[in-house]
Amino acid sequence: MIDIDLLSTVCQTPGAPGYEHRIRKFVIETVTPYVDEVRVDALGNVIATKKGKSNQKVAIAAHMDEISFVVTHIDEEGFVRFQPLGGFDPKTLTAQRVIIHGKEDIMGVMGSKPIHIMKPEERKKAPEISDFFIDTGMPKSEVVQYVSPGDVVTRERELITMGECVNAKSLDNRISVFILLEAFRELADQDLPHDMVGIFTVQEEVGVRGALVAAHSVDPQFAIALDTTIAFDTPGAQPHEMVTRLGKGTAIKVLDGMTICDYRMVAYMKERAEAANIAWQPEILPAGGTDTAALQRSGKNGSIAGAISIPTRHIHQVIEMVHQKDVRLSIDLLKECLLHMDTYDWSHR
Numbered sequence: 076m077i078d079i080d081l082l083s084t085v086c087q088t089p090g091a092p093g094y095e096h097r098i099r100k101f102v103i104e105t106v107t108p109y110v111d112e113v114r115v116d117a118l119g120n121v122i123a124t125k126k127g128k129s130n131q132k133v134a135i136a137a138h139m140d141e142i143s144f145v146v147t148h149i150d151e152e153g154f155v156r157f158q159p160l161g162g163f164d165p166k167t168l169t170a171q172r173v174i175i176h177g178k179e180d181i182m183g184v185m186g187s188k189p190i191h192i193m194k195p196e197e198r199k200k201a202p203e204i205s206d207f208f209i210d211t212g213m214p215k216s217e218v219v220q221y222v223s224p225g226d227v228v229t230r231e232r233e234l235i236t237m238g239e240c241v242n243a244k245s246l247d248n249r250i251s252v253f254i255l256l257e258a259f260r261e262l263a264d265q266d267l268p269h270d271m272v273g274i275f276t277v278q279e280e281v282g283v284r285g286a287l288v289a290a291h292s293v294d295p296q297f298a299i300a301l302d303t304t305i306a307f308d309t310p311g312a313q314p315h316e317m318v319t320r321l322g323k324g325t326a327i328k329v330l331d332g333m334t335i336c337d338y339r340m341v342a343y344m345k346e347r348a349e350a351a352n353i354a355w356q357p358e359i360l361p362a363g364g365t366d367t368a369a370l371q372r373s374g375k376n377g378s379i380a381g382a383i384s385i386p387t388r389h390i391h392q393v394i395e396m397v398h399q400k401d402v403r404l405s406i407d408l409l410k411e412c413l414l415h416m417d418t419y420d421w422s423h424r
Contacts, residue, residue: 076399079241081105082253083234086243089176091143091227092160092278095119098139102252102275109259110273120289121275125259127267133416134272134295134378135258135409136286136366137251138279138302141244142391144228146175153218155183155209157228161280165202167392172231173209177222182231183209232393239399240321246395248279250385250402251301258409268417269297279366283333286369295378297340297416298370299409303395304328304358304384319386322398324354325405328382333364334371340381343419347411353404358384379421383408 090098102121107113110123121139142161149155155175168185175181187206190198209228211218234243243249255273262271272293277285279302290298308320319326327344328336348355371380383405388396 076239077402078257079234079236081256082241082250083243085253085256086234086245086249089174089229090139090141091176091229092140092281094176094227095139095277098252099275102139102256105256106259106273109263116288116292118285118288119277120285122289122293123259123273123275125262125267125271127269127271129269129417131269131297132272132293132295133269133297133299133413134274134290134293134370135255136274136276136289136298136300136370137255138248138276138285138366139252140277140280141229141247141249142280143230144173146222146224146226146228148224149215149218149222151215153211153213153215154186155211155218155222157209159204160227162391163204164391165204165206168207169202171393173228174231175209175211175222175226175228177226179221181211181221183211183228186210230393237396240396241399242394242396244393244395246387246397247303247390248301250303250387250397254301254385254402254406254409257406258413261406262410262413265414267413271413276366283364283366283369286366287373290370290373290378294374295370298367298378298380299412300365300367300370300380300382301405301409302365302382302384303387303390304360305390306386306388309388318360319356319358319384321386321388321396322400323356323386325401325408326356326358326384326386328358328360328367328384331360331364331367332362333368334380336367336381337371337379339421340379344381344383344408344412346419347415348408351407351411353408353411355404355408356386
């Protein structure tokens with residue numbers, strides 16, 4: 076249904092916030108054959124443009140960075156301390172492998188106090204980031220040959236398929252990088268009404284920083300962000316808590332904690348989805364935010380902005396899960412929106 080090999084490479088190529096150089100290199104190599112221009116701005120955003128019939132611009136953003144860590148200290152026994160880059164639920168760190176990107180890539184494991192020697196009150200307490208350390212299996216004399224404070228750390232986990240679903244680390248937001256790459260490939264021979272400006276952004280997980288800069292530079296008239304959203308369709312969830320459900324279609328963002336999407340873009344996306352028989356579900360996210368906020372506000376006059384969201388279970392863990400059908404429909408909806416942008420009445424009404 077989708078190109079699993081490409082998605083696997085996209086997910087497993089490291090790219091901590093501010094250190095996206097490896098995934099950026101892959102994105103540039105992959106997208107270049109399908110566009111008229113590729114440039115990289117000072118912050119590291121990749122801006123790829125496929126020319127359309129008019130000089131109006133539609134920006135589509137997908138962030139390249141993944142939640143990660145940065146090394147802060149190496150103790151006398153060689154254990155590595157760290158701080159998170161992005162939002163982590165500490166309990167998800169237990170028993171995970173990580174990769175320290177120092178002079179060489181070094182494998183490590185997240186360690187903490189064994190439960191056997193915890194006091195009763197410690198067992199009841201929720202873990203904190205400070206409870207964890209990285210164990211490389213090497214003494215300090217070896218660790219410091221490769222690792223220094225300031226080196227970044229990403230999580231280690233291969234991509235697998237489970238039924239019709241895909242399970243991997245960093246689907247937030249590498250699934251959207253994949254969708255944007257595939258949209259460029261599938262639209263390569265199509266005429267578009269407006270310029271399609273794909274922005275593969277940096278540092279979204281630490282405050283939509285890349286999108287702020289790119290939106291100011293591109294100054295689009297229209298904008299569509301691509302990102303994951305919560306699918307809490309699991310045991311114990313109440314219907315009003317689910318946000319979205321896996322396998323029920325792509326999601327059209329209405330609002331989140333940082334953005335109220337333009338009502339015209341929401342209506343347009345719904346219209347295109349229904350015209351093309353694309354299953355969709357509304358996304359109303361109580362908290363959190365995406366590059367949509369920066370795209371909407373940071374251009375000279377702002378933009379008519381919305382978002383296509385990909386329902387994702389177990390978000391911000393190494394076992395994030397998406398349904399292949401939802402991914403395919405997200406590509407289809409993006410293409411539909413880009414192909415017919417000039418047919419809609421965008422005036423305020």
